[in-house]
Amino acid sequence: xxxxxxxxxxxxxxxxxxxxxxxxxxxxxxxxxxxxxxxxxxxxxxxxxxxxxxxxxxxxxxxxxxxxxxxxxxxxxxxxxxxxxxxxxxxxxxxxxxxxxxxxxxxxxxxxxxxxxxxxxxxxxxxxxxxxxxxxxxxxxxxxxxxxx
Amino acid sequence: xxxxxxxxxxxxxxxxxxxxxxxxxxxxxxxxxxxxxxxxxxxxxxxxxxxxxxxxxxxxxxxxxxxxxxxxxxxxxxxxxxxxxxxxxxxxxxxxxxxxxxxxxxxxxxxxxxxxxxxxxxxxxxxxxxxxxxxxxxxxxxxxxxxxx
DNA sequence: AACGATTTAATCGCGCACGATATAACTTCA
DNA sequence: TGAAGTTATATCGTGCGCGATTAAATCGTT
Numbered sequence: 001x002x003x004x005x006x007x008x009x010x011x012x013x014x015x016x017x018x019x020x021x022x023x024x025x026x027x028x029x030x031x032x033x034x035x036x037x038x039x040x041x042x043x044x045x046x047x048x049x050x051x052x053x054x055x056x057x058x059x060x061x062x063x064x065x066x067x068x069x070x071x072x073x074x075x076x077x078x079x080x081x082x083x084x085x086x087x088x089x090x091x092x093x094x095x096x097x098x099x100x101x102x103x104x105x106x107x108x109x110x111x112x113x114x115x116x117x118x119x120x121x122x123x124x125x126x127x128x129x130x131x132x133x134x135x136x137x138x139x140x141x142x143x144x145x146x147x148x149x
Numbered sequence: 150x151x152x153x154x155x156x157x158x159x160x161x162x163x164x165x166x167x168x169x170x171x172x173x174x175x176x177x178x179x180x181x182x183x184x185x186x187x188x189x190x191x192x193x194x195x196x197x198x199x200x201x202x203x204x205x206x207x208x209x210x211x212x213x214x215x216x217x218x219x220x221x222x223x224x225x226x227x228x229x230x231x232x233x234x235x236x237x238x239x240x241x242x243x244x245x246x247x248x249x250x251x252x253x254x255x256x257x258x259x260x261x262x263x264x265x266x267x268x269x270x271x272x273x274x275x276x277x278x279x280x281x282x283x284x285x286x287x288x289x290x291x292x293x294x295x296x297x298x
Numbered sequence: 299a300a301c302g303a304t305t306t307a308a309t310c311g312c313g314c315a316c317g318a319t320a321t322a323a324c325t326t327c328a
Numbered sequence: 329t330g331a332a333g334t335t336a337t338a339t340c341g342t343g344c345g346c347g348a349t350t351a352a353a354t355c356g357t358t
Contacts, residue, residue, distance in 0.1 A: 015269060015272050015273060015276075016204060016207060016208075016265070016268060016269060017208065018272075018286075019204065019272040019275065019276075020201070020205070020208065021290055022286055022287075022289070022290045023182065023186075023197075023201065023204075023275075024201055024204075024221070025289075025290045026175075026178060026179050026182055026293055027179060027182075027197075027198075028221075028222050028293075029175060029293040029294075029296050029297065030175050030176055030178075030179035032222070032297040032298070033172060033175055033176075033296070033297055036297050037172075048172075048176075049176075052169070052172065052173055052176060055165060055168065055169040055173075056169070058165060059165075059169065072173070072177075073180060073181070074180075116165070120164060120165060123164050123167075123168035124164060126168065126172075127164075127168075129297070130296070130297055132295070132296065136292070137167075137171055138171075139292070140171070140174075140175075140289075140292045140293070140296065141170055141174045143285070143288070143289050143292065144174035144175055144178040144289075145174050145178075146281075147178045147182070147279070147281065147289065148178065148181040148182055148185050148278070148279055
């Protein structure tokens with residue numbers, strides 16, 4: 001027969017295993033998607049987080065750094081250097097808001113706006129690579145949005 | 150009436166929006182979970198990737214660096230420095246395999262093994278924080294495992 | 299007007315994550 | 329046996345992601 005201590009240990013093993021499986025599944029899927037995008041984005045000279053930032057701007061530009069931080073759920077400590085690199089690449093412009101000099105306004109340059117067409121190809125190639133039915137992706141998206149909000 | 154060009158643009162907007170939503174949902178959920186773990190893991194002096202590495206070892210130790218890389222889907226360029234930090238913290242030991250000097254064997258120290266009990270608390274607190282029914286989590290895990298394999 | 303509180307970005311340090319490359323150990327096979 | 333090829337880990341440079349801190353602008357209250 002098994003002792004209470006053994007049962008407690010089994011429980012511990014089980015909880016830790018589930019934790020590992022769930023956390024790792026998320027962690028690893030995010031890494032895999034980044035790796036999947038890399039060869040596609042190399043053609044645009046963008047990293048994956050930079051691509052996400054551009055997607056935000058292609059939906060609506062200009063925006064302040066703070067608004068982009070809200071949209072991407074990132075701190076200025078992450079965003080500021082990333083945006084400076086996009087500026088260096090000539091895709092965006094950074095300027096202080098005259099109405100409130102604390103704010104920095106991010107706007108697409110012509111080059112940044114023009115990249116939108118190539119980005120469309122990237123997105124389509126990505127969906128091909130994923131090879132997953134659209135409803136499954138939409139379902140996954142909704143479940144992820146609900147997680148740990 | 151709308152022109153063909155307008156329709157193509159609408160399609161582009163839609164594809165990019167879906168891409169943004171799906172990719173961002175995954176990216177952002179992974180970031181959120183890491184942030185959720187941080188205060189819990191601070192008590193153990195572990196980062197989130199270090200915690201994942203310890204979970205792997207608590208399931209089965211010793212393992213080689215390569216085996217851990219397979220389990221965590223990480224390159225040696227990521228794993229080696231991480232493992233050196235765990236070694237510095239006294240939680241694991243690194244030693245060359247006498248049968249094949251190319252391999253490095255990672256084994257838990259007594260301190261590393263002992264941390265397992267505290268880790269159990271962390272995992273349980275995490276599930277409390279998540280506040281999500283277990284079946285939903287299991288379902289999410291399965292969907293993530295299927296994604297971009 | 300003035301001074302403390304708040305808001306907005308930026309800066310810094312640390313630890314990933316990975317591609318490219320290096321190095322050493324093992325294997326193969328001529 | 330020994331040279332060529334393969335495998336296992338390590339090193340390096342770049343770009344995140346974030347907590348802690350800083351600096352400057354704005355706001356609120358008196």
